Amino acid sequence: MDAQFSLDAILTIIDDRKPGTTGGSRRANSIERRMDMLDRYNESARRVIFYARLEAGRFGAPNIETEHLLLGLMQADWNLVRTCLTSEVSAESIRAEISSQTPQSKAIPQNVDLPISDECKHVLAFTTEAADAMGLVGIGTAHLLLGLLREEHSLAARILREHGVSVDRIHQEPGSVGPLLPKRPCQLRPCSRRPTDCPS
Numbered sequence: 001m002d003a004q005f006s007l008d009a010i011l012t013i014i015d016d017r018k019p020g021t022t023g024g025s026r027r028a029n030s031i032e033r034r035m036d037m038l039d040r041y042n043e044s045a046r047r048v049i050f051y052a053r054l055e056a057g058r059f060g061a062p063n064i065e066t067e068h069l070l071l072g073l074m075q076a077d078w079n080l081v082r083t084c085l086t087s088e089v090s091a092e093s094i095r096a097e098i099s100s101q102t103p104q105s106k107a108i109p110q111n112v113d114l115p116i117s118d119e120c121k122h123v124l125a126f127t128t129e130a131a132d133a134m135g136l137v138g139i140g141t142a143h144l145l146l147g148l149l150r151e152e153h154s155l156a157a158r159i160l161r162e163h164g165v166s167v168d169r170i171h172q173e174p175g176s177v178g179p180l181l182p183k184r185p186c187q188l189r190p191c192s193r194r195p196t197d198c199p200s
Helices: 002-015 024-039 043-059 066-076 078-084 091-101 118-133 141-150 155-162 169-171
Strands: none
Touching: 002 169, 024 091, 043 066, 043 141, 066 078, 066 091, 066 118, 066 141, 078 141, 091 155, 118 141, 141 169
16 A cells, blocks of 8 residues: 555545535535645554554444544554553454444445544544644654544443553553653543534
8 A cells, every 4th residue: 555545545534425425615625624634644544544444344334433443553553552451462352342342234345435433533633633732743553542542432442441551551651652742631531522623
């Protein structure tokens, strides 16, 4: 997956048009903002979004959900996730947990556009805020992990917490981005935004 294909593919994934619609002026007005956001994603972070779409399709899900982002994160940067876990658990075990808690239908072909859920929009917004809080231009997989944790009522966040992953633990991990993240309460709250306030 080269960088240009990755960017084009992700732009399609995060386009929240309903299937079969053109999106009209709304898409035209938001595409530049989405391009600016995705230009900040490094290759690994882009792979997370791309893999999340593949995972949603395998589950036959109508939307890309936070659990699909978590599965994509594990594929793109398992070392990061494993470092933050307090329990000896494998990627296969986490996948099994997700499978047992989510409905599954017939797989959806890769050429079918799937919208991202409102929870995932919140995660992407939190991800950008985490990088901004550190004064960083680039966005990586650690920022996506922080974004998943902050959408705390999501399935992905619950599974991460069950295995000891928390914002505080990321702060304590040597070499992670956690120590750079300001511990201001306003940056650690669950999302209070409306979906229309988040990147579309």
